[in-house]
Amino acid sequence: MITRRNVPYVLILPALAGFLVFKAYPILAAAYISLTTGAGAARSFVGLDNYVRLVNDPLFWTSLWNTGLILVVQVPIMLLLALVLALGLNSPFVRLRATWRLGVFMPSLTGLVAYGVMFSVILSKESGLLNWMLGFLGVDPIDWLGSPFWARIAIVIALTWHYTGYNAVIYLAGLQSIPKELYEASMVDGAGSIRRFWSITVPQLRPILLLTIVLSTIGTLQLFDEPFVLTGGGPDNTTLTISLYLYQNGFRYFDFGYAAAIAYALTLIVAGFGLLQIKLTGGRK
Amino acid sequence: MINRRGALALLLLLPITACGGAQPEAQAGPVKITVWTWKPASAGLAAVARDFEKANPSIKVDVQAVGNPAIWEKITIGMAAGGKGLGDVLHIGVDYLPGYTEKFPGGLADLREFGADKHKDAFAKGLWPTVLGKDGGVYALPWEVNPAGVFYRQDLFEKAGVDPATVTTWDEAIEAGKKIKEATGAYLVGVNKPAAGGADMDFYQMLLQQQGAFYFNQQGEVTLGGDAAVRAMTLLKRMNDAGILADISGEGTFKQLVSNGKLAVLPWPAWAVSYIPEMRPEQKGLWRSMQPPAISSGGKRAAIVNSTYLSVSGNSPHRKEAYAFVEYALTRPEVINKIFKEGGVFPALSAAYTDPIFDRPDDYYGGQPALKTFTDSLAEGADATYYSSDYARALKIASDAQTQVLTKGADPAAALTQAAELLAQQTNRKLASG
């Protein structure tokens, strides 16, 4: 019988069961694996060796640097674009809003295979859509995948294409929730549109901005799809991310212990960032 | 071992299992074996599986095209889980085979148990050592072998006034390439220079293999910084500097270059004999095949680029039946040639080459018996390469070095020396001396 007293336990039971079996146990198992080397019958306990190796592995630091670089450049650009896009979509003067909204959201529907094929066609140097379009503007073909600089830009472009609409739709929801009265009152006070943006829109959107910043940061720190399908981490490891390096060690080199150690390092970093962000943006649970 | 994890999971999942998720292996009726492979090889194997079932009514064979590269993730996870959930028969490439045998002991079945040793001289020279584990076990039978070759555009060579018969070394090929570029605008060869989406080392590896070299020697020492490696990389650099090495990064780039006649040579092994006509049917009559030019005058032109195998999962309850099928499919000339005709997989079985199909003039290649180039290579004594269990790391590191040379103008010797040291350090292997 469900009573007021036991009801929370009943409610939580499915989530708890799923958590224990499919999250807690595998995570603990991976923690143990990170202390071993070899696989299957050849597995042996090596203590903290994998972590020591990690600290001395230049490729790990390269992947950390690359991931951080993409994070610092891409997340602000994308979120800013998404905000501008949402403001546009929210404008009462715009026609066909529902159409633009669907279109803008569509990139986030793309699965990995489609994404890879599309962008490798778009970014190809000799015959890509992007260089073809730039050609009309008189721009010489850019070596999107071949130059260390442009390959990183290519990852940023692909990521931005993929997720800007997603964030814009979230912002749009936030914008629509801001009470109209706030704007009306401010217009009576004679505030211009720029001041209204800073004094009303931004503060009202704060919780939602925080949500997208946290989710985008976690997402970018775990970045895998884009470098996996577009650059393979190249050229010469300039787009190698932590998650991609983890994958290579596990699935290509069969070095599961080391891969698990990388995962734990990544988790620590992500958790650290999460805490820092929450602290900096003014504590919210 | 019914451990706590199993017990816990069992407790929580009992209601679902009870309504029919798990299906214990049916004991009655024919034994069913599952084969994991990929297209188009799967088509040929499926065809002979039906014949096999007729001859062995107690065994059913289910040939599944898992897809390549998806199959590697599927096999690797099964191996990491102690061989659980794997197909009974696995199609494995030479690049993965040593990794699976050495890093997952017991993952693949030792086929000596079923007398596989007796086939040791049946396959193209050099292949048998590649199926042996460090313990001397036989962990696979060779299915496919890819002798090196080059396909060239007869019309472009003609237009540039180059007689392909005079191109016997890569030095001569570079000179020919310059003339072709000038006369037709076509590049000699294409390479994915930044390795976008994955390493493109087949051409470089062929240049190594022609010298009987590779990333490792037979003792497993690192040779990536050796003379042969530098010589091959220097050839690539010279082609690159001469402007005759196209960059084919990006999904469509390569196909466009080929369809627009901008690539004069495809340095592709045997499987391409059936692929080129499929890819560019309208270029019928324009292509020819020949053995690759040698590295140095009078040097070896033949090489085995790669090979693929069928293995039996060490965990399979039906290893015997699985091996029976593998043996049936791979060791009989008439059967392997049926697979070849259906799925375009160039057979590793030496006895297969007496079939008239290997000497038959091919209209697509202007009446040339295109396959003969490759059987000739094998007859000439092409050799197989030791890929080692650390091939994936070597490939990655070598590919980075190639990218440095081709896109940043790095010095081949310097880039490879550094790469070899990194490889040795990462894999705990010795650098080969000299």
Next chain:
Amino acid sequence: MTRLIRGWPLTIVLAAVFGLSVGPFYWLAMAATHANSEIFSYPPKFYPGDQLLENTRKLEESIGLLNVLGNTLFVAVVQTAGALVVSLLAGYAFAKFTFKGRDAFFVLLLSTLVIPGGVTIIPIFEMMNDIGLIDSFPALILPSLSVPFGIFLMRQSLLAVPDDLLDAARVDGAGELRVLVQVVVPVMRPVLAALAVFLFLGAWNDFLWPLIALRTPEMHTLPVALASLQATTRTDFGQVMVGTALSALPMMALFLILQKQFISGLLAGATKG
């Protein structure tokens, strides 16, 4: 007057963004109508070819299209529905009840958000094998029922629901189950719709786990079936393009259906935390 002047430039800018977003899809749709050998031509083809039916027929032949779409839809729908229920129940408990270990469990749950999925896949695979669930739909669905993000979203949204509303129903004599179904669910409908889109997206596109967990081709989901078309250099992109284009359609439909509630739903979750 201002409407005209201000509306058009903005609309044109949005149309351009729309073009950039949808352009690659348009190319994809056009590619699906060309033969494999014609797909990667230059300059790119922006007009339809005549191979759509042929590509679709070949795709049906290689993967059993209807069956595969059926599997994917079944798995995605069950998984979405299940995860919605689990998230709702747990979110409700976290937001509206006090119980022992609540905060500790919540923090633990959230911290799993940051663990990369690839790490847990091998232990889960072994477990599924040990209990004989591998190669079954439950194997696909079960691991994705307890979704931290979903629980988080539901909790944040439910925090905003006034307790008075629930207590009023209880005073009227409603049992806990009835309070949930008759009071909480209607209030949460927009958030549930939003979450449904996210969960469905994830389930529909999931690749690595279904690839590993399924053995029988007749049970494959669309991403796994599309991967089976890949053959290093010999992939038939005509088929891949048709399959990819088809796979986007159900998600577009779902977005269109749910977008009204979706948009107001997100707002409830995100602004009132």
